[in-house]
Amino acid sequence: MPQVIVMNKKKKKFAYEPNFTEKKDYRPAGVKEMGLSFVGHEISDDRLNMNQFLHYDQLYIIRHGWNSPFFIGLLDGKILGTRCPNCGDTWVPIRTHCWNLDCNLEKTQWVQMPLSAKVHTWTVAGWSGRSSLKRLPIILVYAVIGDSKVAIANELHGISPWDVEFGMPLEIVFKPKDERIGAITDFHFEPADGWKPSPMNKEKMRIKKLVEPVYEWVKTIK
Amino acid sequence: MSKKVCIIGGATTPFDYGPTGFESIEGGAAECVKETRADLPDFSLRDLDFMIYSHFSVHFGHQLAPEWIIHDHLGLVGLPHFRVENGGNTGGSALYAAALAIMSGHHDVIGIVGWETMDSVSQSQGSEFIAMASDTRYELMVGGIYPIYYAAMANKWMKDNNVTEEDVASIAVKNKNNAMDNPKAQWYRTEHRYITIDDVMNSKLISYPLKKYDCCLMSRGVAFVLVCSEEYAKKVNPDGYVTIDGMGLSSCTIRAGDRLNYPSWKERYGSGYPEMTEFGACRYSAEQAYKMAGITNPLKELDFGEIHDAFSTSEAQIYKALGLADTENIAQFIRNENTTMHGQIPMNPGGGLIGYGHPVGATGLMSTIECFYQLSGMIPKKHLSKETEVAGAECGIVNSHAGTGTSISNFILRRN
Numbered sequence: 001m002p003q004v005i006v007m008n009k010k011k012k013k014f015a016y017e018p019n020f021t022e023k024k025d026y027r028p029a030g031v032k033e034m035g036l037s038f039v040g041h042e043i044s045d046d047r048l049n050m051n052q053f054l055h056y057d058q059l060y061i062i063r064h065g066w067n068s069p070f071f072i073g074l075l076d077g078k079i080l081g082t083r084c085p086n087c088g089d090t091w092v093p094i095r096t097h098c099w100n101l102d103c104n105l106e107k108t109q110w111v112q113m114p115l116s117a118k119v120h121t122w123t124v125a126g127w128s129g130r131s132s133l134k135r136l137p138i139i140l141v142y143a144v145i146g147d148s149k150v151a152i153a154n155e156l157h158g159i160s161p162w163d164v165e166f167g168m169p170l171e172i173v174f175k176p177k178d179e180r181i182g183a184i185t186d187f188h189f190e191p192a193d194g195w196k197p198s199p200m201n202k203e204k205m206r207i208k209k210l211v212e213p214v215y216e217w218v219k220t221i222k
Numbered sequence: 223m224s225k226k227v228c229i230i231g232g233a234t235t236p237f238d239y240g241p242t243g244f245e246s247i248e249g250g251a252a253e254c255v256k257e258t259r260a261d262l263p264d265f266s267l268r269d270l271d272f273m274i275y276s277h278f279s280v281h282f283g284h285q286l287a288p289e290w291i292i293h294d295h296l297g298l299v300g301l302p303h304f305r306v307e308n309g310g311n312t313g314g315s316a317l318y319a320a321a322l323a324i325m326s327g328h329h330d331v332i333g334i335v336g337w338e339t340m341d342s343v344s345q346s347q348g349s350e351f352i353a354m355a356s357d358t359r360y361e362l363m364v365g366g367i368y369p370i371y372y373a374a375m376a377n378k379w380m381k382d383n384n385v386t387e388e389d390v391a392s393i394a395v396k397n398k399n400n401a402m403d404n405p406k407a408q409w410y411r412t413e414h415r416y417i418t419i420d421d422v423m424n425s426k427l428i429s430y431p432l433k434k435y436d437c438c439l440m441s442r443g444v445a446f447v448l449v450c451s452e453e454y455a456k457k458v459n460p461d462g463y464v465t466i467d468g469m470g471l472s473s474c475t476i477r478a479g480d481r482l483n484y485p486s487w488k489e490r491y492g493s494g495y496p497e498m499t500e501f502g503a504c505r506y507s508a509e510q511a512y513k514m515a516g517i518t519n520p521l522k523e524l525d526f527g528e529i530h531d532a533f534s535t536s537e538a539q540i541y542k543a544l545g546l547a548d549t550e551n552i553a554q555f556i557r558n559e560n561t562t563m564h565g566q567i568p569m570n571p572g573g574g575l576i577g578y579g580h581p582v583g584a585t586g587l588m589s590t591i592e593c594f595y596q597l598s599g600m601i602p603k604k605h606l607s608k609e610t611e612v613a614g615a616e617c618g619i620v621n622s623h624a625g626t627g628t629s630i631s632n633f634i635l636r637r638n
Contacts, residue, residue: 129350138366140370210430
């Protein structure tokens with residue numbers, strides 16, 4: 001990034017200062033930053049123990065900085081990778097500097113990646129973090145996009161959890177444009193056109209048996 | 223020539239989850255120090271010349287620099303102190319820092335206090351806090367918790383190594399059942415029962431191939447370890463001190479998918495390693511530790527280990543990374559029960575993370591303490607019976623492990 005010296009009437013500035021003009025706010029209604037507040041407590045009947053309930057709500061600004069083109073690319077329905085102009089290694093997730101020590105942290109170049117990938121490994125989750133519970137069961141795959149040297153994690157949709165296979169071809173599917181937020185969840189993987197699962201086998205039966213109670217349990221989550 | 227590093231004592235609070243624990247963090251630390259003092263009457267807090275604090279997530283306690291509270295509470299104001307944080311390898315890294323300080327000759331007697339209070343939020347929120355040690359921009363919102371990343375790595379590892387769900391389940395059974403001999407272990411204090419491979423196989427799905435009983439416990443707990451020079455060890459615990467004869471620390475990528483073609487691994491071990499399946503940082507740190515301790519055949523020369531079984535599958539992966547087995551024989555190595563109490567190299571006689579618990583900042587110290595107890599002949603005093611004693615043990619390995627294998631340390635401890 002070239003150093004830009006912006007002159008204005010008030011004072012000299014010695015750093016590039018982005019001008020954020022395209023703003024979107026999709027905070028759910030009713031969510032307010034309260035900062036720190038005690039919201040309750042409980043005391044044991046022998047009065048020897050006390051638990052206090054603290055609520056903490058704070059807005060974070062994730063400043064993507066030099067990584068921003070990747071996340072802006074997601075809004076545009078594109079997967080951007082980076083490539084080292086010296087050794088040619090390519091990555092998604094991206095690196096702004098090359099990992100080869102012989103390239104001396106060479107600055108990388110942005111390249112548009114194909115919307116196709118291949119499963120490297122996978123799992124079927126029946127439990128997850130608080131923000132993900134309602135989406136269970138989740139198929140998580142690590143997949144290699146195009147000629148990337150690394151695998152990227154994301155969800156695989158459009159397939160029964162027991163049908164996932166190592167090496168299966170995938171396509172990248174983006175959410176509708178108005179639902180995208182510039183985050184990794186703007187896209188997911190689906191089996192590539194024409195891919196058919198192999199017939200039922202012992203391992204698939206086992207996964208099916210493990211996953212079925214998850215569907216039932218998720219229905220009970222409020 | 224660097225100075226010899228010794229461990230002369232240590233203790234943990236009981237590991238637990240929820241309101242059954244007695245302690246505050248500073249109260250727990252005080253009780254651990256008092257138990258150590260009861261074992262070592264000649265040790266005085268006045269002898270300490272450095273304190274290292276081992277704590278992972280300030281999210282859990284909602285307190286930045288909580289070590290300042292503990293340090294003050296222990297009456298140690300004036301002594302130098304700092305906190306080490308290195309994910310799940312926080313305890314191992316704190317021990318590494320202490321060892322460096324002794325080796326340099328700059329410090330003589332160092333206390334390490336480690337803790338975590340993971341029950342301050344719900345289990346699913348706690349899992350999400352830990353997953354904030356993934357690359358949050360790329361992985362937190364699509365995986366959500368560490369077991370999912372580990373499951374994806376293990377799924378391929380098990381296929382590549384012909385290891386079955388039942389094989390790894392036997393490791394979970396071993397560790398939970400070992401914990402039944404250990405009154406401070408969370409499994410002993412909560413579910414309190416002996417289990418079978420079927421129990422593991424029938425427990426609920428966490429992330430295929432991991433079920434609930436394949437996974438370690440979320441815990442609250444505190445631990446204290448006393449590390450010192452040999453001169454001090456001979457003065458305070460001449461018959462029971464243990465030496466750190468080897469140690470290694472290594473690193474790997476934060477995102478597991480980034481290690482497929484990582485140039486520095488290719489340079490060290492050739493193409494295709496560690497893949498997304500092996501723990502390269504465990505292999506390399508073990509190689510460093512073995513070299514320093516003069517170990518050429520770990521399977522023969524190590525008597526036992528306390529290793530980082532965050533998941534049954536990771537314990538199996540660690541066996542390989544430690545050089546105890548290879549792709550050809552790892553499945554048979556497990557099936558031969560080599561790592562049970564009656565096997566060639568018992569692993570996690572103290573219960574490990576699956577049985578004892580995993581209050582992150584205290585975990586590596588817990589493993590160190592259990593290894594120390596074995597080597598100093600204290601197991602009959604600390605466990606309920608001799609069933610989990612490795613009789614006559616001379617040499618043990620302590621393993622501490624972070625991220626998706628992102629930072630790993632190994633220590634070779636020997637009976638004096």
